């Protein structure tokens with residue numbers, strides 16, 4: 208047991224913080240994972256070179272950012288539906304070797320699934336996140352509340368490789384539709400990658416992402432058959448919304464190098 212005291216990322220009270228698995232332990236987050244320890248300016252030259260310093264961790268990826276009550280409540284309300292959703296899709300991905308071009312029928316509880324996704328974004332972000340997104344606090348602490356506040360979108364893709372992505376709220380330029388930057392926070396852990404964003408259209412980030420915000424349009428008890436068609440995308444470098452393959456990144460590096468000379 209840990210006695211880390213701090214401000215809960217969800218309810219904002221000063222309490223003992225508890226260990227939260229992101230994604231939930233039962234959603235394939237209970238094993239070994241490699242943490243690369245980047246040094247400053249590591250990426251300046253070639254973002255594809257992984258650092259020599261790394262740490263092998265056991266027992267899944269966890270955060271100490273949520274109090275016991277918020278952890279238990281959200282776990283009890285949402286984690287099971289989300290984990291079932293992950294197992295079902297992982298099964299399909301294994302059978303098709305990571306790539307499906309078909310609609311996959313999912314019988315799920317869509318509201319619980321998307322509430323778990325939002326809960327995970329709270330766990331990986333910092334205290335300020337709840338202050339900036341107080342509407343989302345209500346969305347997860349009140350089981351019955353739906354839909355997702357209209358300024359937010361949740362986008363998804365299939366993720367099969369080992370390059371995990373846990374990116375706190377960041378802003379990317381939005382050259383297509385004006386000077387306002389787009390907010391993104393992203394979690395990528397097999398079998399899914401998820402983005403929470405305020406982009407008005409998924410195409411502002413990447414056309415291959417699928418908008419699953421409609422998961423929030425159903426009441427909490429409702430089960431639905433959802434036909435999901437997601438693209439499998441690589442996450443080679445740790446930049447939100449970047450799904451270039453290794454080859455594409457290498458080409459971009461070559462280009463910028465030849466320009467510099």
Ligand SMILES: [Zn+2]
Nearest residue numbers: 215218274277
């Ligand atoms: Zn709390």
